[in-house]
Amino acid sequence: MFAVQDEITRAIVDQLKVRLLPQEKTAIEQPPTSEVEAYTHYLRGRQIFHRGTQASLALARQMFTRAVEIDPLYARAYAGIADCDSRLRSKHGNPISTDLILGTIDRALAIAPDLAEAHAARGYALMVADRRSEAPAAFERALALDPNCHEAHYHFADFCVTAGDFARAAEHYVRALEIKPDDYISPILLMGIFRSLGRPQEAEGYARLGLKRAEESLRLHPEDSKPAQLGATALATLGEEDQAKEWLARALAIDPDDNGTRYNAACVYALLGEVDRAVDLLETYLRQVGPDLKLWFKKDSDLDSIRSHPRYAKLLELAG
16 A cells, blocks of 8 residues: 555656655655554544544544554654643643653654654644743744644644734644645634634635535534534624524534533634623633643634623633
């Protein structure tokens, strides 16, 4: 299978008359693993990882762990484990130490020092650990190694949002959705980014694109709450109140206790003017998440309607 992939890649390069750098040529010629079963588990892990719920992250971690059990030198799978641990720590309050996460990334880099996914995982781990000054260099290193690394663009965009750099965040989310045609998360996040930038037409355009992709994801994976969560925010932005509530009800039926569901429900309620319900959810949410998501809460334009609420000061206190 890997030989066929290499043959196709070389044929494309030849047809396009592309001149490869030495490290790019080496990357093409070197298979990610010699074990097809490990590769299959890795691909499953990456697909499941992007769902972002606590249950899906635990399952994705199992996939990546199985991949390294089959091939202990599979660097990309170690990067996947680190990404899962970072997100479980940040989003769901799992007590996973930063040292453990960075140790997993060091193992990946010891095997493959120029692996973009591992450098992207390092940037994300540093952001989650509130070592923010160190994170940009890791993301930039990942993108220098592979300008088409989806994880690097996506995580760097997240970092830029928490820093309030919406223009740069937009650049990276746009690239992420171009690289991964089934990525419905980036366009829906761009909806809020362009709202913050005062560009409502572009916000609406990305809301519609994200909704279209979320609908397809729900069709393929009806058990997944994430497209329903984010699709509901897009529908609320587009003024489709009844449909937004239907999609949100579906997400809550699938993952009622998931922290991501809780946050996105708060966003939907805030967009629909049900501010008290939004604040109730956020009080629980902010007690469980890491410093990066507390910064996100402060920057998210979905929540603009709650900023004047009498209990907003308490939310800011919880956010630190």
